[in-house]
Amino acid sequence: MNYLSTRGEPTRRRFCEILLEGLAPDGGLYLPEHYPQVDDATLTRWRTAYQTQGYAALAFEVLSLYIDDIPAADLKQICDKTYTEAVFGTRKIVPLKKVEDGLYLEALSNGPTLAFKDMAMQLLGNLFEYELARRGEELNILGATSGDTGSAAEYAMRGKKGVRVFMTSPFGRMSPFQQAQMFSLMDENIHNIAVDGVFDDCQDMVKAVSNDLDFKRQYKIGTVNSINWARLMAQVVYYFAGYFQATTTNAEKVSFTVPSGNFGNICAGHVARMMGLPVDKLVAATNENDVLDEFFRTGVYRVRGSADTHETSSPSMDISKASNFERFIFDLIGRDGPRTQALFGAGLAKEGRFDLSGDPAFAEAATRYGFESGKSVHADRLTTIKDAFERFGLIIDTHTADGVKVAREHQQGGVPMIVLETALPIKFAATIVEALGRQPDRPPQFEGIEDLPKRVIRMVADAGAIKAYITQSCT
């Protein structure tokens, strides 16, 4: 399998070449040259593999189609080591829970940090360790987080050989639970840096360091952000696992509703559908930050400035532009690299928007690719959380509530609707208390984590300061 850039650069690359990279050199995102097709017999074989051998076996089948520069036995071992009951809590790894007839939740949030990002990040940690050892290299991951990404990255990389993590976060702005999750890690290779400032300040520091190409090269600075193809690929697997649990034959179709921010999670659904998974609709659910809903309704993609990016009670979807969206648009417009470059490159930077409403391709987003969308706001979230608790005894997280609200508006008789559960409610307890007047359940392993000793340093928002800290930590 070869990988290309969405912006038309002609070089083709292998999986392990793009594994440790972010963007392609031309600023595009990597995608496979084609989507491997899964026929009926293969789908049946995978269904049996998942049911009898488990999620790791299914992951190996899917990943083998995209990775041909890691020996099969090694890849199998990496999958087996990643997707275990010990790490993800159940043998099924992503169990499907019935809410009511025709409506299901797929539980993606039982990994170490209780959010779906663990599904991909845990694999990434093992792939990084494997590839760095093979090359005899080291990597310093530098990131900025306002919550879920940072903790998922740290729990995936803790104790991994050849990897250090430097994670900046805005001082005092994450939920107490999220702070406790990250700062209680005592691993030598994990560095928590609380910055005096807001999330944008953290991101600016990371950008400034990455733009210093000499420093970046000398200190092997890398990232784990959501545009990494390996993360997307890992997420494709649970669309298959959800399908196998909701159906008994390959003649049946299902739809998915996905709480969306950067379009990473749902883009994996698009890839699964392109491979031939019988998916009817892919419904993107947004919060008040409705960049994606606006596009699917109108054909206009309009990024927001930070002043127009709302802070909401589903904060992991508070985005102003959807960094993975370029992948879908590339497919939508017939994999036209120069046109993707024109839409997402200088044009978007200058105009802040593009308009496909007059393009015949736009209609195909719904008719050919199955995309629909909807929006959910704070009041909807509270109502949905309350309703799920009162009628079904389920406590759902705020992001998942956005999904359930939108899913109900797009359900069709006879087609199971699967909502991806993207986090557990304990991560966003304040809103649960607001909706239900009670605390969400806390998994036993997180009992009392707020009282554990913390390992974090405080820093001014200054790129020079973090460079000095990295330099000192690498000697």
Ligand SMILES: *Cc1c(COP(=O)(O)O)cnc(C)c1O
């Ligand atoms: C990251 C995240 C999302 C958004 O996922 P994208 O891949 O960015 O669309 C939704 N919910 C939770 C809980 C998350 O952590």
